[in-house]
Amino acid sequence: EVxxxxxxxxxxxxxxxxxxSCAASGFTFNSFSMNWVRQTxxxxxxxxxxxxxxxxxxxxxxxxxxxxxxxxxxxRKSLYLQMNSLRAQDTAVYYCARExxxxxxxxxxxxxxxxxx
Amino acid sequence: xxxxxxxxxxxxxxxxxxxxxxxxxSSDVGDYNYVSWYQQHPGEAPKLMIYDVSYRxxxxxxxxxxxxxxxxASLTISGLQAEDEADYYCSSYTRGTTPWVFGGGTKLTVL
Numbered sequence: 226e227v228x229x230x231x232x233x234x235x236x237x238x239x240x241x242x243x244x245x246s247c248a249a250s251g252f253t254f255n256s257f258s259m260n261w262v263r264q265t266x267x268x269x270x271x272x273x274x275x276x277x278x279x280x281x282x283x284x285x286x287x288x289x290x291x292x293x294x295x296x297x298x299x300x301r302k303s304l305y306l307q308m309n310s311l312r313a314q315d316t317a318v319y320y321c322a323r324e325x326x327x328x329x330x331x332x333x334x335x336x337x338x339x340x341x342x
Numbered sequence: 343x344x345x346x347x348x349x350x351x352x353x354x355x356x357x358x359x360x361x362x363x364x365x366x367x368s369s370d371v372g373d374y375n376y377v378s379w380y381q382q383h384p385g386e387a388p389k390l391m392i393y394d395v396s397y398r399x400x401x402x403x404x405x406x407x408x409x410x411x412x413x414x415a416s417l418t419i420s421g422l423q424a425e426d427e428a429d430y431y432c433s434s435y436t437r438g439t440t441p442w443v444f445g446g447g448t449k450l451t452v453l
Binding site: 329 | 374376378380386387388389390393394399431433435439440441442443444445446447
């Protein structure tokens with residue numbers, strides 16, 4: 226069974242940093258691209274970033290470009306999102322999701338990031 | 343404002359069929375057969391219900407079906423059940439600046 230478990234969320238002040246992690250199990254992690262998607266409270270979904278299986282291709286939403294950095298450790302079966310210069314608008318639940326045949330077929334339970342003074 | 347347009351809410355009675363719409367552009371829904379639909383119950387993660395416009399993942403009820411015409415994709419749920427009450431999001435691959443775009447979501451209420 227595919228499992229994705231996010232961690233690292235919490236309360237951070239504007240301008241601060243946070244590192245999210247996503248632990249994967251139940252599938253061959255190094256064969257899949259992975260994505261981060263966020264959901265603001267009571268609002269819809271927004272794609273944030275994606276990283277290919279070998280980390281050769283990395284993409285970011287314009288709203289986080291230059292502030293967030295995605296990475297992965299295939300040996301540890303883990304995905305990461307380093308978030309710097311955080312803003313109130315970054316407050317959201319952050320999900321990691323597996324990319325499979327042009328869809329995001331498996332999602333973690335999410336971790337809440339709150340940016341507030 | 344979301345890239346794909348979905349009605350904010352839809353309702354139906356048990357046993358009925360309802361159709362949710364998702365309107366994009368020729369750069370996303372109209373150009374790719376990579377439309378997906380996700381179901382999200384309160385406090386839970388999104389669950390994939392339909393991918394590549396009309397394919398169901400293993401374990402998803404055959405009451406859920408998808409289609410596309412031009413720039414608009416649709417999700418039809420037949421034989422509505424109370425457990426279908428949830429938020430539904432569409433997404434599409436796109437050749438825009440981001441690979442994935444989402445709709446704003448439709449809240450389905452089963453009366």
